[in-house]
Amino acid sequence: MKRSILTDRYEDIAENLRLEKPYQAKIIYHALINGVTEFGKMTSLPKLLRERLSEEHGSLLSSKVVNRSEADSAVKLALLLQDGSIIECVRLSDGKGRYTACLSSQVGCAMGCAFCSTGTMGFIRNLDASEIAEQFLQLTLLGEPITHIVFMGMGEALQNFTAAMDAIKALHREDGFNISYRRMTISTSGYVPGIRRLSELSIPVRLAVSLVSADDSTRSEIMRINRTYPLSELKSALISFQHHQDKRITLEYCMLGGINTDRESADKLKSFMKGLDAIVNLIPWNPVEGMGFRAPSGKEIQHFESELKSRAINYTIRRSKGQNIAGACGQLATETRRKNRNGS
Numbered sequence: 001m002k003r004s005i006l007t008d009r010y011e012d013i014a015e016n017l018r019l020e021k022p023y024q025a026k027i028i029y030h031a032l033i034n035g036v037t038e039f040g041k042m043t044s045l046p047k048l049l050r051e052r053l054s055e056e057h058g059s060l061l062s063s064k065v066v067n068r069s070e071a072d073s074a075v076k077l078a079l080l081l082q083d084g085s086i087i088e089c090v091r092l093s094d095g096k097g098r099y100t101a102c103l104s105s106q107v108g109c110a111m112g113c114a115f116c117s118t119g120t121m122g123f124i125r126n127l128d129a130s131e132i133a134e135q136f137l138q139l140t141l142l143g144e145p146i147t148h149i150v151f152m153g154m155g156e157a158l159q160n161f162t163a164a165m166d167a168i169k170a171l172h173r174e175d176g177f178n179i180s181y182r183r184m185t186i187s188t189s190g191y192v193p194g195i196r197r198l199s200e201l202s203i204p205v206r207l208a209v210s211l212v213s214a215d216d217s218t219r220s221e222i223m224r225i226n227r228t229y230p231l232s233e234l235k236s237a238l239i240s241f242q243h244h245q246d247k248r249i250t251l252e253y254c255m256l257g258g259i260n261t262d263r264e265s266a267d268k269l270k271s272f273m274k275g276l277d278a279i280v281n282l283i284p285w286n287p288v289e290g291m292g293f294r295a296p297s298g299k300e301i302q303h304f305e306s307e308l309k310s311r312a313i314n315y316t317i318r319r320s321k322g323q324n325i326a327g328a329c330g331q332l333a334t335e336t337r338r339k340n341r342n343g344s
Contacts, residue, residue, distance in 0.1 A: 002057070002062045002082055003062050003082070003128070003130045003131075004060070004061070004062045004063075004130035004131070004133060004134040004137075005028070005029060005032065005060065005130070006032070006033070006130055006133040006134055006137060006170055006176075007129045007130045007133055007166055007167065007170040008029075008130075010022065010025040010026050010029065011025070013025035013028060013029060017053060017057070019049075024045060024049070026175075027042065027044050027045060028042060028045070028060075029176070030175075031044070032060050032137070033137065033176055033177055035140065035141055037059050037060045037061050037141075038054065038059055038060070039053035039054045039057065039060070040054045061134065061137075061138075062081070062082055062130065062131070062134060063079040063080060063081055063082075063131070063134050063135075063138065064079065064080045065077050065078070065079060065080075065138060066078050066079070066080045066086065073092065073093040073094075073095055074090055074091065074092050074093070075090065075091045075139075075142055076088055076089070076090045077089055077090075077091075077135075077138055077139065079134075079135065079138060081107075081131060085107045085124060085125065086107075087104045087107055087127070087131075087135070087153075087154055088104060088153065088154060089101065089102060089103050089104055089135040089136075089138065089139060089153055090102040090139075090153065091139045091142055091144070091146065093144075098147060098148065099144045099145065099146045099147065099148070100146065100147075100148040100149065100150060101135070101136050101139045101140075101146045101148070101149045101150070102150050102152050102153050103132055103135045103136060103149060103150070103151055103152075103153050103167075104127065104132070104135065104153030104154035104155055105126070105127055105132060105151055105153070105154070105155040105156070105157040105160045105163070105164050106123065106124070106125065106126050106127055106154055106155025106156065106157075106159070106160055107121075107123075107124040107125050107126075107127065107154065107155070108121035108122050108123050108124040108125075108154065108155065109121065109122075109123060109154060109155045109156060110122070110123035110156065110159065111156050111189045111223070111224065111225055112224045113189060113210070113212075113222065113223045113224070113225075114221070114222045114223070114291070114292075114293075115212070115222060115254060115256060115285060115288075115291060115293055116288075117288045117291070118154045118155070121154075126155075126159075126160040126163060127155070127160065127163060128163050129162075129163045129164075129166035129167040129170065130167075132163060132164065132167035133167045133170050133171055135153075136149065136171055136177065140177075146179075147179070147183060148179075148183045148184070148185075149171060149179055149183065149184045149185070150184075150185045150187065150208075151164060151184075151185065151186045151187055152185070152187040152208070156188060156189055156191055156194075157186050157187070157188065157194075158186065158188045158191040158193075158194025158195065158197070158198065159191055159194060161194055161197055161198075164186070165201070165203065168181070168184055168203065168205060169203075171184070172184075181203055181204045181205050182204055182205075182206065184205045184206065185205065185206040185207070185208050185250070186198070186205055186206070186207055186208070187208040187209075187210060187252065188207070188208070188209055188210065189209075189210050189223060189225050190209055190210065190211075190223070190225050190226065190229055190234045191225065191229070192229040192233050192234060192237045195207070195209075195234075195237040195238065195240075195241055196237050196240060196241075198241065198245075199237070199240050199241040199243075199244040199245060200244065204245060204247065206247060206250070207238075207241060207245075207247065207249050207250070208249070208250040208251075208252050208281070209234070209238065209249060209250070209251055209252060210223070210252045210254065211251045211252060211253055211269075211272075211280075212252075212253060212254050212256070212260060213259075213260045213265065213268075214231065214265070214268040214269040214271065214272035215260075215264075215265065215268050216230050216231050218259065218260060219231065222256070222259075231272060235272060235275075235276070238276055238278075239275060239276065242276065242277055247277075248277045248278060248279060249276060249277065249278040249279075250278070250279055250280075250281050251269075251273070251278050251279070251280045251281065252281050252283060253269070253280050253281060253282050253283065253315075254283045254284075254285050255282055255283065255284050255285060255295075255296045255300075255301065255304065256285050256293050256294075256296070257285070257293065257294040257295055257296040257297065257300060258294065258296075258300075259293070261296050261300050261301070261303070261304040262304075262307075263307055265304075265307075266304065266307035266308055266310075266311055266313070267311075269308075269311075269313065270311045270313055273313065278314075279314045279315060279316065280308065280313055280314065280315040280316075281315070281316055281317075281318055282301070282304070282305070282308075282315055282316065282317040282318065283317075283318045284296055284301060284317075301317070305317070
């Protein structure tokens with residue numbers, strides 16, 4: 001199976017491509033990360049070598065863009081992988097010239113969160129590190145420099161721990177894309193074993209946790225993972241993470257109309273945050289057809305914000321981008337899988 005060289009060492013590239021001169025591996029790698037995806041256009045290589053590599057390998061890309069959609073300062077790409085699987089990734093803009101890549105770590109997702117479209121796909125397989133890293137390259141080929149990365153696309157990154165970490169290290173390479181660890185964020189549904197493993201690494205990535213509710217009963221109903229790792233275990237893991245990493249944690253709070261935006265929800269959130277250095281990121285639910293939830297009204301959001309303010313809870317509110325292209329938080333799910341699910 002053809003795979004990307006983005007996570008390979010120079011010596012591995014030289015061996016796999018049968019290069020007579022090892023330094024040519026560095027030329028190829030740097031050409032690729034600078035957007036040259038065809039051997040024939042790598043003019044720093046001898047003509048005969050370019051011709052051989054083009055004939056034997058074709059493009060350096062292992063994935064193919066099969067759909068592109070754009071709206072709300074977001075661009076979503078659907079990528080066809082070598083085995084026929086399709087994943088989605090998104091480039092987000094803050095409107096001030098800063099671009100963020102939202103990457104997927106799995107094809108589908110096993111978590112089954114009730115408010116998330118990706119969960120309806122079920123779990124198909126893990127992505128390997130090169131497939132994760134190539135999403136970033138595909139997004140950079142859109143033409144703008146990307147400075148931040150969030151693992152908030154399809155899948156639970158901490159369940160695909162080794163591949164996700166290898167991709168992060170590759171994207172951080174000083175002689176590569178050189179993305180600072182501090183500009184990378186891993187989002188988790190609350191997979192406690194993964195959080196504890198992350199705590200033990202000396203990789204200072206940021207951590208975001210999809211909390212949604214600080215009430216065990218409510219969270220277990222909405223997020224199956226809470227039945228295995230309830231809030232007490234999650235909080236213990238987060239405290240351990242902060243003990244080792246000394247980093248502020250983001251608690252992603254998807255606001256579901258009529259479910260988690262009342263005074264009692266604010267009280268329980270305050271209690272959960274005690275002892276944590278955390279900020280709450282309020283995210284109004286992005287509508288997904290057939291999910292059975294509703295987005296909170298503007299008045300409901302304002303009321304919940306006032307409840308948080310009165311409790312001195314540090315929070316921000318995310319105005320989701322990409323809703324119109326199903327590229328916002330919780331909306332990623334490939335069309336192929338939707339059709340299969342619907343029996344068409």
